[in-house]
Amino acid sequence: MALPDALFYLFAFLTLLFGALVVANPFSRNPVTSAMFLVLTICAMAGLFVLLNAFFLAAVQILVYAGAVMVLFLFVIMLLDLKEEQRRKINLFGIVTGTGAVLGLGFLLTRTIWGGDLNQSANPRVIGDTKALGLELFTKGQFLLPFEIVSVLLLVAMVGVILLSKKELK
Amino acid sequence: MNVGLEHYLTVSAMLFCLGLLGVILRRNVLVIYMSLELMLNAANLALVAFSRFNENLTGQMMVFFVITVAAAEVAVGLALIVALYRKRQSAHVEDLTALKL
Amino acid sequence: MEPTLSPAGIAALTILLLPLAAAAVIAFCTQRDGERSANLSIGAIAISFILSLGLFFFTGDKAQEITFNWLSVGDLKVSFGLLLDPLSKLMLLVVTGVGLMIHIYSRGYLHGDRSFSRYFASLSLFTFSMLGIVLANNLFMMFVFWELVGVSSYLLIGFWFEKNSAADAAKKAFLTNRVGDFGFILGIILTWVALGSVNFAELASALDGKAFPFASLTEPLGKIAGGTHWWVVHPNVLATLVGLLLFMGAMGKSAQFPLHVWLPDAMEGPTPVSALIHAATMVAAGVFMLCRIFFILDIPGSHALEIIAWIGGFTALLAALMALQQNDIKRILAYSTLSQLGYMVMAVGLHAPGPAMFHLTTHAAFKALLFLGAGSVIYACHHEQNIWKMGGLREAMPTTWRTFQWGTLALCGVWPFAGFFSKDAILAAALEHQNIPLFVLGVFIAGLTTFYMSRLVLVAFCGNARSEEASHAHESPNVMIWPLKILAVPTLLAGAWGIDAYIGKAFPGGHQPHNEGFWQNLFSPFNHNILAAGFGLLAVVAGYQLARALYVNAASDPLPDKIGVLAKLARDRFYFDELYEWFISVTQETLAKVADWFDRWVIAGLLVRGTHGTTELFGRALRLVQTGSLQTYAFLFAAGVVLVLAWQLLQTHAH
Numbered sequence: 001m002a003l004p005d006a007l008f009y010l011f012a013f014l015t016l017l018f019g020a021l022v023v024a025n026p027f028s029r030n031p032v033t034s035a036m037f038l039v040l041t042i043c044a045m046a047g048l049f050v051l052l053n054a055f056f057l058a059a060v061q062i063l064v065y066a067g068a069v070m071v072l073f074l075f076v077i078m079l080l081d082l083k084e085e086q087r088r089k090i091n092l093f094g095i096v097t098g099t100g101a102v103l104g105l106g107f108l109l110t111r112t113i114w115g116g117d118l119n120q121s122a123n124p125r126v127i128g129d130t131k132a133l134g135l136e137l138f139t140k141g142q143f144l145l146p147f148e149i150v151s152v153l154l155l156v157a158m159v160g161v162i163l164l165s166k167k168e169l170k
Numbered sequence: 171m172n173v174g175l176e177h178y179l180t181v182s183a184m185l186f187c188l189g190l191l192g193v194i195l196r197r198n199v200l201v202i203y204m205s206l207e208l209m210l211n212a213a214n215l216a217l218v219a220f221s222r223f224n225e226n227l228t229g230q231m232m233v234f235f236v237i238t239v240a241a242a243e244v245a246v247g248l249a250l251i252v253a254l255y256r257k258r259q260s261a262h263v264e265d266l267t268a269l270k271l
Numbered sequence: 272m273e274p275t276l277s278p279a280g281i282a283a284l285t286i287l288l289l290p291l292a293a294a295a296v297i298a299f300c301t302q303r304d305g306e307r308s309a310n311l312s313i314g315a316i317a318i319s320f321i322l323s324l325g326l327f328f329f330t331g332d333k334a335q336e337i338t339f340n341w342l343s344v345g346d347l348k349v350s351f352g353l354l355l356d357p358l359s360k361l362m363l364l365v366v367t368g369v370g371l372m373i374h375i376y377s378r379g380y381l382h383g384d385r386s387f388s389r390y391f392a393s394l395s396l397f398t399f400s401m402l403g404i405v406l407a408n409n410l411f412m413m414f415v416f417w418e419l420v421g422v423s424s425y426l427l428i429g430f431w432f433e434k435n436s437a438a439d440a441a442k443k444a445f446l447t448n449r450v451g452d453f454g455f456i457l458g459i460i461l462t463w464v465a466l467g468s469v470n471f472a473e474l475a476s477a478l479d480g481k482a483f484p485f486a487s488l489t490e491p492l493g494k495i496a497g498g499t500h501w502w503v504v505h506p507n508v509l510a511t512l513v514g515l516l517l518f519m520g521a522m523g524k525s526a527q528f529p530l531h532v533w534l535p536d537a538m539e540g541p542t543p544v545s546a547l548i549h550a551a552t553m554v555a556a557g558v559f560m561l562c563r564i565f566f567i568l569d570i571p572g573s574h575a576l577e578i579i580a581w582i583g584g585f586t587a588l589l590a591a592l593m594a595l596q597q598n599d600i601k602r603i604l605a606y607s608t609l610s611q612l613g614y615m616v617m618a619v620g621l622h623a624p625g626p627a628m629f630h631l632t633t634h635a636a637f638k639a640l641l642f643l644g645a646g647s648v649i650y651a652c653h654h655e656q657n658i659w660k661m662g663g664l665r666e667a668m669p670t671t672w673r674t675f676q677w678g679t680l681a682l683c684g685v686w687p688f689a690g691f692f693s694k695d696a697i698l699a700a701a702l703e704h705q706n707i708p709l710f711v712l713g714v715f716i717a718g719l720t721t722f723y724m725s726r727l728v729l730v731a732f733c734g735n736a737r738s739e740e741a742s743h744a745h746e747s748p749n750v751m752i753w754p755l756k757i758l759a760v761p762t763l764l765a766g767a768w769g770i771d772a773y774i775g776k777a778f779p780g781g782h783q784p785h786n787e788g789f790w791q792n793l794f795s796p797f798n799h800n801i802l803a804a805g806f807g808l809l810a811v812v813a814g815y816q817l818a819r820a821l822y823v824n825a826a827s828d829p830l831p832d833k834i835g836v837l838a839k840l841a842r843d844r845f846y847f848d849e850l851y852e853w854f855i856s857v858t859q860e861t862l863a864k865v866a867d868w869f870d871r872w873v874i875a876g877l878l879v880r881g882t883h884g885t886t887e888l889f890g891r892a893l894r895l896v897q898t899g900s901l902q903t904y905a906f907l908f909a910a911g912v913v914l915v916l917a918w919q920l921l922q923t924h925a926h
Contacts, residue, residue, distance in 0.1 A: 023192035157242035164249035270899025
């Protein structure tokens with residue numbers, strides 16, 4: 001098998017494994033472990049991005065997601081000092097129906113994907129280097145305005161966070 | 171076997187389902203939120219895959235924005251969770267049923 | 272459309288419209304002035320009478336028609352028209368002549384009444400309606416005036432509506448009439464559907480003695496029923512059905528069994544009203560109508576006439592039996608009217624419309640006379656109507672007594688009074704048709720008639736006064752006496768005036784009597800059919816003797832002791848009223864119960880409380896969805912997405 005394909009299978013397996021471990025860790029119900037595994041998932045996904053020729057995005061993924069978002073998550077977990085999730089009554093009915101719904105969804109999606117009707121080019125040119133991305137973002141296309149607005153959004157988010165996490169004034 | 175679009179999309183779908191499972195089954199609010207992030211990532215993967223195999227940079231653009239907005243969203247969401255924890259002293263989702271009729 | 276109006280046409284229109292004009296003027300202008308109202312009304316009918324005389328003597332025997340197009344809807348063309356033939360001209364004379372007498376008489380009888388003007392307005396309206404029936408040239412117009420007559424009679428019977436019994440009687444009359452009218456309109460519709468017209472002349476020429484035109488009926492019925500073959504009905508059955516439905520109208524108006532119950536109650540109205548409506552004109556409208564449509568009843572193969580004859584005979588018998596034990600003078604006369612109407616209907620049923628109309632004419636004269644005489648008696652005895660509280664009036668009121676006596680003799684059928692000739696004609700028709708049962712019935716009823724009329728006369732007029740009022744009775748004022756005297760003339764002589772010959776011209780095809788001059792006519796019944804005349808007179812003698820034996824100088828009625836329960840049955844009118852009342856109350860209660868159940872269970876229960884319950888149920892069910900738990904919502908969200916996706920994706924996949 002060619003190297004890219006082998007790498008794909010590797011990274012795909014890792015992504016799914018770590019994703020599963022985020023959701024259902026059989027050894028510990030500590031939210032910290034879930035956060036850690038989420039970081040690993042993100043890194044594996046970055047690998048997948050590289051395989052898809054989206055180098056910039058891979059870098060951004062690691063920097064922003066793994067570096068900033070997950071750190072924030074861990075901060076909050078530590079702040080709230082969450083312990084292990086206590087065991088409460090197991091709702092069997094809920095588990096069964098939930099799993100059933102999700103499995104159904106999975107089945108549907110897989111069936112559609114492998115239905116053979118995806119609109120794709122025969123031999124696609126490989127694009128996606130950073131320079132093209134930059135050009136697309138700033139000059140061509142319609143992404144300049146959203147870009148600016150997103151920066152305002154970030155500002156708004158910041159203000160919101162500060163307001164929301166203020167302690168009640170006595 | 172040549173790895174094609176379908177393979178990437180399958181991975182994306184699986185990841186999405188895992189995230190959904192987490193949202194539905196886990197009781198800790200933060201773990202639920204993390205599963206939500208997982209779903210977002212799955213969507214990102216699908217977008218990039220489409221972008222790669224359809225010679226279109228729009229997908230990657232969208233992922234760019236998704237990551238940004240997700241970051242903002244995480245910040246705000248965590249702030250909310252902190253505020254909620256302060257009120258209820260619990261991060262267990264079964265204790266947060268004030269909307270019950 | 273401009274109708275060409277001959278002098279006869281103008282006269283006919285005037286006759287018809289003048290009473291209506293009088294009624295309108297009285298209603299709108301002269302309500303306060305009683306005298307003027309009375310004069311208007313009397314004047315109108317007097318002019319109508321004179322014009323009727325003119326029409327009778329100066330126009331030929333051929334039928335004339337004057338028409339105005341009134342209603343044209345699709346295939347239905349209804350015209351408003353006047354038909355002048357011997358039948359209608361004779362009837363015009365009867366209505367206007369007797370009516371005139373009664374108008375004049377009413378002036379005296381109702382003197383001082385509070386609603387004097389209203390009375391004369393109603394009377395004029397009635398005259399207009401009745402003349403409309405007489406002059407109508409098509410069934411539809413006749414029906415319109417038929418209903419008008421019903422309304423007028425309601426107004427007149429219930430004239431003293433402050434009395435509950437009068438108001439009830441008026442309602443009873445109207446409602447019973449309506450039942451008959453229902454059959455009538457069905458018959459008219461059926462006639463129109465079958466024969467394509469409601470005009471009498473057109474109908475007569477369409478039938479012309481042929482069997483019922485079957486083909487022309489299945490075609491329209493076929494169109495209604497989509498051409499299914501089970502609509503095919505035997506033409507004889509159809510002809511009989513049409514005849515009987517039309518007869519139902521006559522049943523209502525002329526009070527034949529089983530719709531006879533309204534006539535005795537209608538005596539609640541003032542006595543002149545009873546005379547006009549229930550002796551001379553309105554009830555005769557039914558017989559008149561039967562004679563008009565005789566050619567429809569007479570279709571070969573139709574059995575309508577046989578049934579009609581028996582109904583008439585039965586009514587006559589029933590009424591005569593009921594009259595035997597009544598004690599109210601007006602009731603006795605009312606039942607006597609019923610009985611004579613039965614005779615007339617029986618005559619029509621015996622294929623003898625000529626004798627029926629003859630009897631109708633003579634009956635109008637002498638029955639009006641009898642009623643007006645009774646009114647005179649009631650007036651003199653200060654509105655006492657029980658015959659057992661009268662007596663000795665023979666000496667106290669000689670003119671009334673004399674005319675009443677003549678009227679009785681005419682009613683019983685004593686030669687040479689008018690009643691003898693007309694009754695004899697009917698009995699002769701029975702014999703000629705070889706209908707022995709009906710002949711025997713007719714003779715028996717003649718005997719009964721004599722019996723109860725003699726009872727009336729012996730108790731009310733002869734012997735000694737039985738009460739205070741009777742002993743102080745004196746003759747009535749002139750305005751009431753003169754009509755009695757005038758009516759006595761046709762009561763005596765009308766038999767020999769050749770009315771039967773005149774009316775025979777309207778019914779070509781039957782036995783045609785000849786007008787041989789006055790003195791010949793007096794004896795012609797004996798030449799014509801000695802059996803009928805003989806038996807008739809025999810019955811009269813028998814009835815009189817029996818009555819004399821029982822009632823001369825009787826202090827009270829001896830009959831109940833002798834025949835016990837039969838007398839009670841007769842007095843209580845064979846409990847028909849009670850039967851109808853029970854039937855109607857049962858129907859009403861059942862309907863009310865059904866409506867109540869429906870209202871309680873379906874409308875209030877199912878619809879109102881059901882809606883309430885369903886909404887509540889749904890509300891409660893939906894409330895369970897709102898758990899407040901985030902994960903439930905998330906799950907439901909996911910499940911919904913799965914479902915929608917499944918539907919969409921699998922659908923497109925299937926394509």
